Structure formats: C-alpha cells, structure tokens
Amino acid sequence: MVVVSIIYNHFFSITNMEMINIADFNIIFFSLFSQLFISMIHEISHLYVYQSEINMKTVNIGFSLRYLFIPLFFITVPFMNFFNKNKKLYLMSAGIKSQIVLLGIGCFLSILNNNVYLYVFNLVNINLLIVNSIPFLKMDGYWMISTILSTDDYMKEYFSFFKNKKKVSNKILIIGTINLVLIILTVSYNLILLVRYLI
Secondary structure (H helix, E strand, C coil): CHHHHHHHHHHHHHHCHHHCCCCCHHHHHHHHHHHHHHHHHHHHHHHHHHHHHCCCCCCCEEEEEECCCEEEEEECCCCHHHCCHHHHHHHHCHHHHHHHHHHHHHHHHHHHCCCHHHHHHHHHHHHHHHHHHCCCCCCHHHHHHHHHCCCCCHHHHHHHHHHCCCCCCHHHHHHHHHHHHHHHHHHHHHHHHHHHHHC
C-alpha cells in the first residue's frame, strides 16, 4: 500500500506543481510547521524507545537549528554507551521509522484527497527523511554508520588517521573520503551559485 501510495504521490507531484506558489505565506508557514511537527514526532520516537530501555524520570529535550537551515528537536541519551550495537541501531533508527510511517499515511491520504498541503507535508517529510538517513551529515544516518563501523564518530577516526597516523579500517577511509568529497562539492557548488548571483 505504501509503495503504491508513493508512486501515486510521485505523479501527483508532477501533475500538480502549478498548484504550489512557494512565495505564498501560507505555504511557507505550513512548510515550517510541518518541519517542526515531523521533527517532534521523530524525537518522540527516539524518546519512546529510549524510555523503554532505560526508565528515566527526567529527560532533556531541546531545540536547535542544525546546519543553519534545519530546525529540529533533540533529546539527550546519556546512557547510550551501555547499549549493545543492535540496541543502539534500534534506538537510532526509531525516528526514521516513524517518518516512514508518516510518509505512508501522507501518501495514502493524497490518493483520497488531491490537496496541495498534503503534497507539501509529504515533500518536507521526504526531504527530512533523506537528510536524517544519509551517513554524511551528523544526523541519525551518520551515527548509525558510525555504530556499524564500531566507532563513536567515523569522521573523527578518519581525520585522526592523517593527524596522528592512527590506524583505521579501510571502510572508514572510503566512507570518510566520500564524505569529504561531497562536502567540498557542496560548498563549491554553493559558492559558484553565490558568485553567479552577485555577478
């Protein structure tokens, strides 16, 4: 059902792009609201799994602006190192799983109701899902790949190879190099766009 809904939503997005005016204040406000709402659901999912493993009376919940453009909530997990690898991955993936459920519901509803706000909500969710899943930004995907590689922070290990000649695995070297290349390409691309805009 979810796969069919996503395929339908793809065609919905192509045939109804003219419905969206990105300069519309309502669309901008709804996009920001969707981002905050999805982020909150994402973190509540982490919290639920964490609380099921460690029953804490108080949990620190905060809000930040990640990478200057991603508003998100976050929770602190002080006893993370007490978990084994599988439980860490289960906890880290909880937010992404909740977003996939939201996406399935949103896409299915878009079949029933061809609504521009549903499309915006789904688009925001897909963007956040990608950002949270890729292992190159310090989001869930980054920490999941670090856990799989049996390190606390794979990029820290990667740079320690060059700074301190510390021995690291080939997997860390490959993924770290890909990450570095993507960062350079992204920064270069944005600088080119900025120069073109100024000229």
